[in-house]
Amino acid sequence: MSVPVYEVFAIRVGANAQRTARENFLYDACCGDPNASMPLDYYFWVIRNEQQVIVVDTCFQPATADRRNRQMYRLPEESLRQLDIDPAQVENLILTHLHWDHAGNLGLFPKATVHLQEAELRFCTGPKMAHRTVNKTYEVEDVMSALPPLFEGRLRLHTGTVEVIPGVTLHPVGGHTPGSQVVRVNTARGWIVLASDAAHLWANIRQRSPFPILDDLAQTLEAFIEIDRLADSEDHVIPGHDPLIAERFPHWNDDPHIICLHANPL
Structure with a gap:
């Protein structure tokens, strides 16, 4: 039986235009002048074909x-409606992790089964959250919003690699957070990997120079290797915050904030 093929869209929600290169790498600026401007974009993702719609993260x-x-x-829901997607009808929602810029709108998806690694929920409800340096990358309201799906039986807490539906798999990689996971999707151009914050920028993974917000350095570096293994090529690796995504892939109906990752790079 053939593996289903999906469209995959990056939905750009916002930006941090003030960031510099030195802030995007743990040890060095990697790409020249450490004081040079190096903005970040904020995305979530949509996976769909004629039968299925999956949303990845909620910004x-x-x-x-x-x-x-x-x-x-x-607003995320406005971009979803541009794609004729009603968030209230989405049946599967993947959370790569629970940081503030990835888990802020769970209430938009009241019917969705939510897919999260158990290690992530344990971490962000555990004793290490007492440290301000750790908890400032989370919003307490976002973490609490995972509880209604849990009590309603809609939260799937995974403990390893899992197939959500044929052609869409989740792979725990840790590193950035203890429960970070990446998403592997079959598209018309091959298997792509939505790396989310396991690789913020192409430069992070290609230069093996991690982003400075992380839980485990060695695991972050191992995650780079796993992502490359899962993707068909480096052009099939989609980082979580790279503004170059909007330049390297075509846009849906010329919309500046909806990018077609299933299409060949420009």
């Missing part, structure tokens, strides 16, 4: 963007 809410001084281009 953040306007109040969070204001509090954290981030630019917001468009």
